[in-house]
Amino acid sequence: MSGPASSNTAAPAVVCDPKIIDLIKAEKEKANDCWTSLEFFPPRSEAGVTNLTKRMERMKVINPLFTDVTWGAGGSTADLSTTIAKTMRETGYVANLHMTCTNMSDGIDPVTSIKNALDEARDAGIRNIVALRGDPPHGEEVWTTSEGGFSCALDLVKFMRKTYGDEFGISVSGYPEGHPVAITQLTDEEALNMSPAEKGRCSVRDGITCVCKDADYKKELIYLKEKVDAGSDFIMTQMFFDTTVYGTFVKDCRDFGITCPIIPGLMCINAYKGFMNMTKFCKTRVPESLFAKLEEIKDDDATVKAFGVSFGAQMCKDIIAYNDTPGLHFYTLNLEKVVYGILDAIGVTKSASVKTDESDAKSMVAVGSAWARVGDIVSTSDGEGTVTEMQPDGIATIVFNNLDSAGEKKPSLKLGVTEYSKVMTS
Secondary structure, eight states, rough: OOOOOOOOOOOOOOOOOOOHHHHHHHHHTTTTOOOOEEEEBBBSSHHHHHHHHHHHHHHHGGGEEEEEEEGGGGGGTTHHHHHHHHHHHHTTEEEEEEEEESSTTTSHHHHHHHHHHHHHHHTTTOOOEEEOOOOTTTTSOOOOOOOOSSHHHHHHHHHHHHHHSSSSEEEEEEOTTTGGGOOOEEHHHHHOOOOOOHHOOOOOETTEEEOOOOOHHHHHHHHEEEEEEEETEEEEOOOOOOHHHHHHHHHHHHHTTTSOEEOOOOOOOOOOHHHHHHHHHOOOOHHHHOOOOOHHHTTHHHHHHHHHHHHOOOOOOOHHHHHHOOOOOOOTOOOOHHHHHHHHTTSSSSSSSGHHHHHHGGGGOOOOOTTTOOOOOEEETTEEEEEEEEEEEEEEEESSBBBOTTTTOOOEEOOGGGGOOOOOOO
């Protein structure tokens, strides 16, 4: 008697994403005026992840060329970022997974840890990676190399090309105003003696002038070209709010021999506090007229969002007029209203705004945000407070700003990373 028939049916082959650089080339051949892409971050809560999946489904109306998911500070979202990238693929997006040089697994050397993450992405059909150095983990102000690991994004690009050949499409970051660590706070005398180029990209805040000096800016361009020459397919820029700075950066790159696509990264203005916090953290140049307008409307959330639409739309028109790479990459902050509004305004979409649903906005809190630092205001179940001490594992000492029911000042508490979130919106 024969036994039960055995099944030799192989598992279905994974359909791999196309490489983004090939999609960009195809768009160029079609002579399309403009294409878009989106970026999301991993939410802290399970509800946030569920809501993000619903948002990604709704935002397919934009028909983005690709969609990014970020990699938390210190590698804090490695597993969740990869899971969300897989969900993106299932939703119909081409996933572009951020990956950093940070050691992600205790007890495993950092290079093996990164290779494991790349292998998992490859096996899932993900074929596009953003190679980054990464932000420092919780409680650390300065990024340091893990023992035996990579020291910069260039190392990661070289490793990927050596190990995987052309299996992955690779993109890297570019900084029109200079990387934040290359930006210097100037003395009053230095501020008075800036070169014309430095004046064009400097930031002035609370009477303090900061700038990536000309010599450091040149080093930035040298390093960027090294990343491209090592195998990067295209560049995505850090946020900016002065389109002239972007135009100058693109010209400087071209003059420097960098010929790959340079995609402008656009941070949507969704809320006054969030804008002020992010631009301060990144030392971003903000035109005085933009500061003044936001100060004028800061107490009206709806008006701030409406202004974010009109300002963002004008930025997009200015960028498209430079006639370089016809792409617009939106840092969505896991929200949709301003993105829809901008794209409706410039004619990329029609009536996308009617699909807006931001009732879940409070669940869109990032895991492992590098922005929660000493001096920041955070929200907890006990109310809002100020971080006075931050430990490497993310445990924060928080002094509360409000009073208890008896009118007494609340005592300070030590809370873990899941028990507080930085106040980013008004």
